[in-house]
Amino acid sequence: MAAVLSRVLRRGPRVATADGGDLAAAVAPAAVEVGPRWLRLGDGYAATLIVTGYPAEVGAAWLEPLLAWPGRLDLALHIDPVPVPVAAARLRTQRAKLESSRRADNNAGKLADPYVEAAADDAGELAGRLARGEAKLFKVGLYLTVHAASEPELVVACAQVKAAAASTLLDLQPATWRQLQGWTTTLPLGVDNLGMTRTLDTAALAASFPLAGPDLPAPLPGEPARTGGVLYGVNPDSQGVIWWDRWACENHNSVVLARSGAGKSYFVKTEILRSLYQGVHIAVIDPEDEYLRLAGAVGGTVVRLGAAGVKVNPFDLPSGDTRADVLTRRGLFLHTLISVLAATNLPPGERAALDRAILAVYRAAGITADPATHHRRAPLLADLAAALDADADPAARVLAARLAPWVVGSFKDMFDGHSTHRPDGHLVVWSLRHLPDEVRGVGTLVALDHIWRTVDRPQHPTGTSSQARRLVVVDEAWLLMRQDAGAAFLYRMAKASRKRGAGLCVITQDAADMLCTELGEAVIANAATQILLRQADSAIDAVGRAFGLTGGEKRLLLSAERGQGLLLSGAHRTRFESVASPAEHALATTSPGRVLKVDQGLE
Incomplete structure (x- = not known):
């Protein structure tokens, strides 16, 4: 079996200074073993992958499948804006090449290449947006460092990350023989040591932000912890x-x-x-x-509710409530309840008759707006139906007939007595x-x-x-x-x-x-x-x-x-x-x- 070429970098026992000037010495791993396809960082392993192929179109949060991978993954996106004159010159050159290819095929009597046609149209559209100031070009490098506890686990993890990337038509390649540069590129240092970039326009780059994740956001720095x-x-x-x-x-x-x-x-x-x-x-x-x-x-x-012996009287007033409008509130709810019992929105005449009957049955029970009377036994739905029957208004008698199933008919069991539960x-x-x-x-x-x-x-x-x-x-x-x-x-x-x-x-x-x-x-x-x-x-x-x-x-x-x-x-x-x-x-x-x-x- 061929030996794996690797080199080991070690650091001495240095201690960070009080002012944090040697922070890297305090947090860096004790040893870094560099191999062609992986790094050994202390007790763990890491491998850097480079995004070399991109889809023709991207949607919002197109990096989410990578960020949602259930493992430790460091993703770094390096962005370098391209000056407008340089971008315009490069686009002009690219459009000239594409147009030349189209004309050559046409002169030779060949069928048009659909890929060349699509690329020429896209380049022309992008050049127009660039000339109008609607877009800019950026050199973008996208790198991922996968971490695992052992080398076999690292191989499996890299395969899973490649599969997740393939679901969004991203092509990943390992940073072979450049793993140390790849690892430092994904550290929060702002330095791209690999330089494997792709030119993206503003829309494609904006779709990468925010770097969406599948979990709920944690409190922002400075916010109190949620308890x-x-x-x-x-x-x-x-x-x-x-x-x-x-x-x-x-x-x-x-x-x-x-x-x-x-x-x-x-x-x-x-x-x-x-x-x-x-x-x-x-x-x-x-x-x-x-x-x-x-x-x-x-x-x-x-x-x-509905079981034998279980009664609920909707006319009961809330115990312990001494507010002056308690009786009014109860009357308003009774309007809602009677509308539901009647299975219709009551016309004005029946609503007026219902209001008179509600006030009448409470007065007959000795209950008024005075809180001192609210402890008395409340009237029943049967009392309300009787008050409506006694009203000379024809609308009141119509409403009494609507309530008959709930008073003496098939649905009377729940309301034909005083409340049995509190x-x-x-x-x-x-x-x-x-x-x-x-x-x-x-x-x-x-x-x-x-x-x-x-x-x-x-x-x-x-x-x-x-x-x-x-x-x-x-x-x-x-x-x-x-x-x-x-x-x-x-x-x-x-x-x-x-x-x-x-x-x-x-x-x-x-x-x-x-x-x-x-x-x-x-x-x-x-x-x-x-x-x-x-x-x-x-x-x-x-x-x-x-x-x-x-x-x-x-x-x-x-x-x-x-x-x-x-x-x-x-x-x-x-x-x-x-x-x-x-x-x-x-x-x-x-x-x-x-x-x-x-x-x-x-x-």
Whole structure:
């Protein structure tokens, strides 16, 4: 076996001076062994690769595939501007050569060479932009130094980097016999010791900036370190940790869009568990009893709307709220609720009759604007229907007939008695599983109203202030978005929750119901944190327009595995994969097969 020619450079035991004048002696490796295709730097190995071939066209952030490679990679981009007169002369010479080739082929009766034709057209266009001052030329050298722990690992790493470069039509060649010069070229010294450059114009060079990376940006120098947030997952591209703090954003709302089975509830449950550790109070609207096991594990409260004996009286006034307009606020919500019960926007006559009846039933119960009367038992929906029947206005009787199914008909079970629950605590789950599909929208609205009263009141019974952090999770929000009054209520909650130290998390598998209405788009626009998991083919175009997704991002969402997706927040975009510990997985999984294995202790 032939011996590898190499030379070793060693430095003595020099110590950096106090003023930092000998910094290189303090941080440089103790020895550098130079080989034809690699360097040995201390205990590691490095190899420098030179970009020798470029694609005909480049897009924005075209260096991202290299920067996203999950390993240690030093990338150096050396830029040397070419003076305009020199650039113009070189372009003129190049155009003359190309034109000469075209004429020679034409005179010889040969077919035009498409590569020469394309190069001549590009050179002419570039010369025109250069003459108008719209572009400049630069000599650019692009070099990469790959690091590994051993020589075999270095060979594998270099092959992976070459494959990543080939995906963007970049051709890499090793700096054979010039590895020492290549390594120093990629150090932050600003010196190009290789001189393997390519001429690029302004547009191609500008597309290289910023040097995009797959991870979220770290705090800038001088900014305080971030202390809040929870673990969202890991980045599959870089294996970096995705740690996100919704409370540090301009608002605390989030939206989670995904098709059925993409892992949206799994992801939200892991965030709930991790938020509880930080003292966040959480309320969940649960249409399918997916959060009951979680609530049982952490000592939460569950309210099963629609179950036998469970009653909710929407006329109840919030306890502990002594503001002068409490009765007025309750009356306004009752207008919204009755509109949802009637499944229509009430005409002016019926709205006027409803307002008279609301005030009348509260007066009959001895409740007025005086806070001293608010402890008295509130009226029921049946009392409101009776007051409407007693009104001489025909519009009132029409409205009473609209409410009949909710008072004496098939849907009366939830409202035909006084409230049986006053849920409070660190985690409250409002289960809608026992409600028929026809009344789930109403159940969601009633639960949201109770949650909002908890968020909005100035003092909680536990003694915590109204500014204590609260997270409201609305699963399957399309149930509420189908109705105008319900969508408007959800929009108002999204707008006003930030000032009360609360955040709204909207989850839906039907992106069309969120994106086809102005209120749905407004709810998304008021969510600083946006989570997109796997999308359906029929919805990807609408989702792409709403969130400004690139073609690559849309393809990623169409082929994403369960739990994988994108985290969007303003200018921040990163890919992530939800991860959970075994204990979290046991509480978060909803797959019937996995739940059975968890219950049997097999997972």
